[in-house]
Amino acid sequence: MSDALRASVARYLESLRTERQLSPHTSSNYARDLAALVEYCAANGIGAWDGLDSQHVRSFAAQCHRRGLAPRSIQRRLSAVRSFCRHLIREGELKSDPAADVQAPKARKRLPTTLDADTMARLLEFRSDDRLGVRDKAIMELFYSSGLRLAELLGLDLPDLDLRDRTVRVLGKGRKVRIVPVGRVAAEALSKWLLERAALAAVDEQAVFVGVNGRRLGPRIVQRRIARWARLQGLPEHVHPHLFRHSFASHLLQSSGDLRAVQE
Numbered sequence: 001m002s003d004a005l006r007a008s009v010a011r012y013l014e015s016l017r018t019e020r021q022l023s024p025h026t027s028s029n030y031a032r033d034l035a036a037l038v039e040y041c042a043a044n045g046i047g048a049w050d051g052l053d054s055q056h057v058r059s060f061a062a063q064c065h066r067r068g069l070a071p072r073s074i075q076r077r078l079s080a081v082r083s084f085c086r087h088l089i090r091e092g093e094l095k096s097d098p099a100a101d102v103q104a105p106k107a108r109k110r111l112p113t114t115l116d117a118d119t120m121a122r123l124l125e126f127r128s129d130d131r132l133g134v135r136d137k138a139i140m141e142l143f144y145s146s147g148l149r150l151a152e153l154l155g156l157d158l159p160d161l162d163l164r165d166r167t168v169r170v171l172g173k174g175r176k177v178r179i180v181p182v183g184r185v186a187a188e189a190l191s192k193w194l195l196e197r198a199a200l201a202a203v204d205e206q207a208v209f210v211g212v213n214g215r216r217l218g219p220r221i222v223q224r225r226i227a228r229w230a231r232l233q234g235l236p237e238h239v240h241p242h243l244f245r246h247s248f249a250s251h252l253l254q255s256s257g258d259l260r261a262v263q264e
Contacts, residue, residue, distance in 0.1 A: 005038045005046075006038055008088065009034045009084070012087050013027065013031055015087070029076065029080070030080050033081070034081070034084055036060075036077065040059075040063060048093075049088050050093065052094075053098050054101060056098065057078075057081065057098050057102045058102050061077075061102060061104055061105075064077060071104050077104075078103075078104055082097060082099045082100065085097040085100075115235075115239070120144060122233055123140070123230060123235060124140055126229055131196045132212070134193050135197070135209060135210075136226070137189050137193075138186070138189040138192065139209060139222060140229070141186035142168070144244045145182055145183035145185070145186035146182055146186065148180070149172070150219055150222060150241040153209070153222075154222065155170075156170070156208040156209070157206040158208060163182070166182045166184070166187045167179050168180050168182055200212070202214035222241060223240055226239055226240060227239060
């Protein structure tokens, strides 16, 4: 019963190899995913592709899920089925795509990772010999010291800083204002940056953190600079601003010490 189905799949896979020149790895994935579909059809008495409907495809996806296939893998499998069905439509073996509206189970959101305290210390102990390095160090120390979101840090203006009291006024979600403590090391880094900032910022610019054009930094620049310093420090992890916030929270729970996050 399934010989005709397998023959159609074989012709399709051959067209992928010759016309689209897919990599062996991708071709292997297509072959495995479509073999699973053929197996499902054979087990459910479907002997021709025009007998496959959307309910069958939903049942096929549910079966994959019951067998332990991860949601992302089911998404890939359904993508292969859709591509194959479009091929069958072009070949006149199907009138419509039965997989068009079928969705895979939602993948669980990955919890943000954290850097352990030793790795974070390694990241933050770089030499800041130039103006932008001094700025970047202040940014990262403040991220880690106070657990700020990227938008909160970029939105800081000079009047928001009180380095004498070691606090910063933050406009958070819902436009709620909160006063956040700043650790000693972060306050020292900010003081050094403010001296350098005076030579860089435009006269009318109030932003704490500015770029080479003298204006408020944008998020992409901060993301790129943090990733750059992580590479220079030899960290294997992909380091991004949100990682500081979650590391701050994790380390604060793990220790009652300063950890650069609370006032001494």
